[in-house]
Amino acid sequence: MPTTAYNLLEISDLMAGYGRVTALCDVSLNVAEGEIVAILGANGAGKTTLLNAISGVVAPKSGSVAFLGSCIAGMKPWATNRLGLSHIPEGREIFPGMTVEANLKLIDVDGGGPKFTIDDVLALFPRLRERFAQLAGGLSGGEQQMLAIGRGLMACPKLVLFDEPSLGLSPMLTKAVLSAIRGLKDRGIASLLVEQNMRAALKIADRGYVLRVGRITAEGSAAELLESPDIQHAYLGL
């Protein structure tokens, strides 16, 4: 297999927080091209802060964040988006007063990854085709999640940051969303996948890291993490 000189995403000794609150401390991790990497951790572990510090929603206090070999720490979200990073936030940012179609057409960014058209998004999430002319605010939680992911893909990312995509979804929709993420890998798109649903996440992930109170406490292949006797303990933060 060909090797690249750098990982798609390389984070070293990252510190981030809010005022005097330190939410991330000495976090180092990497994501290779086309890889799915899971970040597992209990409530308050720092998972959302990590994604925010990568995409630029939160400015890191110190440490380095490199994307495709270039430093992106401190860049604004619109700038990282243009480099090929799509962040699908926890709050499912969509425009509720606009139709599904308008929400998708509004994205005018080309991150340089595999091309995604509206038809590609509708093929990935057929449910959105039925809701195409409807206002996004009237969609179910699961449909809104699909739309949020669709919007992220319209920016043609090389890496997608998913913040708990299965949150609040039925087991069936969770399966659909996670298998869509798996499908992105087949198109060469990498994912950093924050999930509390550890088993579901590790089923599609190549590797994973456990975040506990702002620090990485374990890492390994998906199989290693699933088999580790300490992992549930560490993951639950007990």
Ligand SMILES: Nc1ncnc2c1ncn2[C@@H]1O[C@H](COP(=O)(O)OP(=O)(O)OP(=O)(O)O)[C@@H](O)[C@H]1O
């Ligand atoms: N805007 C903020 N201001 C101050 N502290 C914050 C803010 N956002 C998060 N924190 C704190 O930072 C820490 C990490 O929060 P973060 O939201 O990153 O955790 P998380 O792992 O995403 O949790 P969850 O699973 O509940 O989404 C927590 O202690 C939290 O209270």
Ligand SMILES: [Mg+2]
């Ligand atoms: Mg969170």
